[in-house]
Amino acid sequence: MRRLVLAAAAATVLLLLQGSAAGPAGMEGPFGWEPMKDLSNPHVRDITEFAVNKHNEDAQTKLALDNVVKGETVGFLGTIYKLIVEVKDGANPKSYEAVVWDGKLVRFLFLFKAVEGNV
Numbered sequence: 001m002r003r004l005v006l007a008a009a010a011a012t013v014l015l016l017l018q019g020s021a022a023g024p025a026g027m028e029g030p031f032g033w034e035p036m037k038d039l040s041n042p043h044v045r046d047i048t049e050f051a052v053n054k055h056n057e058d059a060q061t062k063l064a065l066d067n068v069v070k071g072e073t074v075g076f077l078g079t080i081y082k083l084i085v086e087v088k089d090g091a092n093p094k095s096y097e098a099v100v101w102d103g104k105l106v107r108f109l110f111l112f113k114a115v116e117g118n119v
Contacts (some may be wrong), residue, residue: 036070036071039069039070047081052064055098078104095115096113
C-alpha cells in the first residue's frame with residue numbers, strides 16, 4: 001500500500017512540475033499550486049530542514065539551511081511543498097528548489113536541485 005501511495009504521489013508531482021521550471025504557469029487555483037503566505041511557520045521550517053537533511057544524507061554534503069525564500073503548496077494525499085531555499089555550503093550561499101511530499105504517515109523528498117540566478 002505504501003508503494004502505491006508513493007507512486008501516485010510521484011506521478012502527481014511529476015505532472016505538476018512538468019513544464020514549470022520557472023513557476024506554475026496555468027496551475028493556479030483550487031487544483032494547482034497555491035503561494036504560501038507564512039514562510040516562517042514552524043511546520044514549513046520542519047519540512048525545509050527535512051529536505052536539506054535528506055539531501056545532505058543522500059549527496060554526502062553539509063549544507064546548512066539559512067532561509068526559505070518562496071513556497072507553494074498543492075494538496076494531494078497530504079501536502080506537496082515546492083520551496084526555494086537559501087543554504088550555506090561552508091561560507092558560500094546557494095539557492096535550491098526542494099519538492100517535498102508530506103503525507104499522513106510518510107514524508108518524501110522528490111527534488112532538490114540548485115537554482116541559478118534570481119529567484
